[in-house]
Each structure stands twice: as C-alpha cells, then as structure tokens.
Amino acid sequence: MRKDDKMRECSAVLPHMVHGPACGCATGPVAPGRRGLLGLAAVAGVAALAPRGARAGSGQYEAMLVNCIDPRFTTGSFLWMSSHGLRDRYSHFVIAGGPIGAVHARFAEWHAAFWENLAVSVQLHSIRRVTAMTHRDCGAAKLAFGEAAVATRAAESEAHASALRAFRAEVARRQPGLAVSIGIMDLNGTVDAVA
Known part of the structure; x- marks a missing residue:
C-alpha cells in the first residue's frame, strides 16, 4: 500500500485524530493547528471533570x-x-x-x-x-x-x-x-x- 493510500484510509477511519509519524500514514511530522489544540484541550477538560467510573465496563459489545x-x-x-x-x-x-x-x-x-x-x-x-x-x-x-x-x-x-x-x-x-x-x-x- 502506498503512503498516500495509507494516509487516506487512516484519515477515513480516524478523521478526528491528528496524524503523525507514529500513525504510520503521514509523510512527515504533522503538528496540530489552533483548532486541533483547542479541541484537545476541550476533551481533556471534559475528561478531567467526568467522575471516575462514570462509564462502567459492562455493556453490549460485538x-x-x-x-x-x-x-x-x-x-x-x-x-x-x-x-x-x-x-x-x-x-x-x-x-x-x-x-x-x-x-x-x-x-x-x-x-x-x-x-x-x-x-x-x-x-x-x-x-x-x-x-x-x-x-x-x-x-x-x-x-x-x-x-x-x-x-x-x-x-x-x-x-x-x-x-x-x-x-x-x-x-x-x-x-x-x-x-x-x-x-x-x-x-x-x-x-x-x-x-
């Protein structure tokens, strides 16, 4: 699989993620933009406020x-x-x-x-x-x-x-x-x- 194909496939599955060298699909280092950093900060803030164990490990998975x-x-x-x-x-x-x-x-x-x-x-x-x-x-x-x-x-x-x-x-x-x-x-x- 060519690098561009891998990046497109990865981006289709992980559209919300910042892709970098560890991802294996990027052609070089990718730094998050201002919106990306704000999004990461918002997610971190919500995660910090969520009570531990709020989402139990039980449920229906495939x-x-x-x-x-x-x-x-x-x-x-x-x-x-x-x-x-x-x-x-x-x-x-x-x-x-x-x-x-x-x-x-x-x-x-x-x-x-x-x-x-x-x-x-x-x-x-x-x-x-x-x-x-x-x-x-x-x-x-x-x-x-x-x-x-x-x-x-x-x-x-x-x-x-x-x-x-x-x-x-x-x-x-x-x-x-x-x-x-x-x-x-x-x-x-x-x-x-x-x-």
Whole structure:
C-alpha cells in the first residue's frame, strides 16, 4: 500500500485524530493547528471533570480481538476491525503470538490468563464473537513452531492455520455460544481468512 493510500484510509477511519509519524500514514511530522489544540484541550477538560467510573465496563459489545504484541500490526489491526464495522465495539486481548500464545504448549503458563479474560469479556461485555489474528514474520510463532516450520510462506501459513484452528476449537469448547473468525495478517495489513 502506498503512503498516500495509507494516509487516506487512516484519515477515513480516524478523521478526528491528528496524524503523525507514529500513525504510520503521514509523510512527515504533522503538528496540530489552533483548532486541533483547542479541541484537545476541550476533551481533556471534559475528561478531567467526568467522575471516575462514570462509564462502567459492562455493556453490549460485538467482539473480542486476540492478536500479537508486535507493534508493526497495531494500526493494521485497528483499521481491519474498523473496516468491518467494529470500531469501539470490541474488547482487545494482546499477547505474544496472539492466538498462538493462548493455545500452544510453549506458552502454557499464559493460557489461564487468556481464557479467564475471555470469560470475563463474555460476562461484562456480552460479546458474540472472537476474532483471532496471527501475523506473518512472528517471533512468537518461531519460538513455538521452530524456524523450519515458518521458513517458507506455505509452511508459515500451515503452522499458523493449525494453531488458529486449535484456538477456534478451544473457544468452541469453553464458550460454545461464540462465533470465531480466524486469519493471518500480512505485513501490508491484509488478512487471509483461515477456514
């Protein structure tokens, strides 16, 4: 994706935000104008006056996204979820390897934290589905599967797909009312769905 296309896509999803180098879509530093600064000051003032806990953590949300800690995929994951109508409608669980970290034996000590968090999200947010996303060139996948299992794109796809299917099966066992969509995000932000 070209830089101009990325900026247009990001601006469409985040029209109220000031975009800068950390966003990944701007071509250079972008400083907020006077209106932007006044808007930020107004939001900060309202936030400071709002009572803590005014908006409870309960309510009806659509989904939970489970993905990896790799910062290269933060914006892409947000844009993907937003493009599927889920902006501000999903909870988010981030762990090394994403769904791989929740099911692979290499990360067994982490499993309870994820499954308990999922149960709480169902209870508090009434989520209906889970989106589980791994990504290409994942360090946690290399640790879990070994270098050879991710040495080629085809091998990497199969290793990820196997873990994603195991994740989907485990969600079905623990939370049978949830739908699960699984996929592998590429370095350019596209997602290949896994059947």
